Amino acid sequence: MQIAIRRWLLLSVMIGSLVLGACSTSPVASINKTNPSNPATTTQGDDSQRSNLPRLEGKATVVLKVKGAPITIEVDGTNAPITAGNFVDLVQRGVYNGTMFHRVVREPQPFVVQGGDPQGKDRKIPAESLGTGSFIDPQTSQVRYIPLEIKPKDATQPLYSETFDKAGISTPPVLKHTRGAVAMARSSPPDSASAQFYFALADLSFLDGNYAVFGYVTEGMDIVDRIQIGDRIDSAEVTKGAENLKK
Numbered sequence: 001m002q003i004a005i006r007r008w009l010l011l012s013v014m015i016g017s018l019v020l021g022a023c024s025t026s027p028v029a030s031i032n033k034t035n036p037s038n039p040a041t042t043t044q045g046d047d048s049q050r051s052n053l054p055r056l057e058g059k060a061t062v063v064l065k066v067k068g069a070p071i072t073i074e075v076d077g078t079n080a081p082i083t084a085g086n087f088v089d090l091v092q093r094g095v096y097n098g099t100m101f102h103r104v105v106r107e108p109q110p111f112v113v114q115g116g117d118p119q120g121k122d123r124k125i126p127a128e129s130l131g132t133g134s135f136i137d138p139q140t141s142q143v144r145y146i147p148l149e150i151k152p153k154d155a156t157q158p159l160y161s162e163t164f165d166k167a168g169i170s171t172p173p174v175l176k177h178t179r180g181a182v183a184m185a186r187s188s189p190p191d192s193a194s195a196q197f198y199f200a201l202a203d204l205s206f207l208d209g210n211y212a213v214f215g216y217v218t219e220g221m222d223i224v225d226r227i228q229i230g231d232r233i234d235s236a237e238v239t240k241g242a243e244n245l246k247k
Helices: 002-022 025-034 081-093 221-226
Strands: 059-066 069-076 103-105 112-115 181-184 197-200 213-219 233-240
Touching: 059 081, 069 081, 069 221, 081 181, 081 213, 081 233, 213 221
Parallel strands: none
Antiparallel strands: 059 069, 059 233, 069 213, 103 112, 112 197, 181 197, 181 213
16 A cells, blocks of 8 residues: 555656646746637637647658757657647747757656757756746747647547546557657646657656657667756757648
């Protein structure tokens, strides 16, 4: 019983650090006061809202370089079209170039390496001050949020804007949190992901159905294993499948 309680507490702390690292609830709340239609608190589950977001129809390959070393990611738009499309679009826009990895959790057991906060381009901002930034679309001057998008196994379409627990789904997702998974960080509202992402450093099945995986590291996981807080993405490039992005 004591072992089970300790494990539950450990998982709670680890998940809490992931949520807080996505974008804290206080900045989201302040935006909501001036923008009641903010997707962080309203569903993005309908087709009209999703149709305005980039989609990846098929797969793409993205190469991140960290300290000159490449990390190759296969981005899966077949099973996570909006989440994958958002990531590929941000890569093409250069959003991730120069950003810092601001959260690395390896103890007491391997968890995640998290980055992608657009504020991390500013070298005057320390890592501990990052984790609240989102992508601001220059065309609208508004934060672009994307819906939580997770496809259950054997389903024809992803589930949007709900965790599996809330939707009563007991089957596993197609894209699981295995070691090397790449997924979107978010705050508590399910539709609050924007730009920040994380690498899974181990199999993290307790996150399945709660956070949206959109790809996997196919080469360079040894580079991910060596990332430290403060390391930066030198560059991010779509090397294959760019034609599958539909805006």
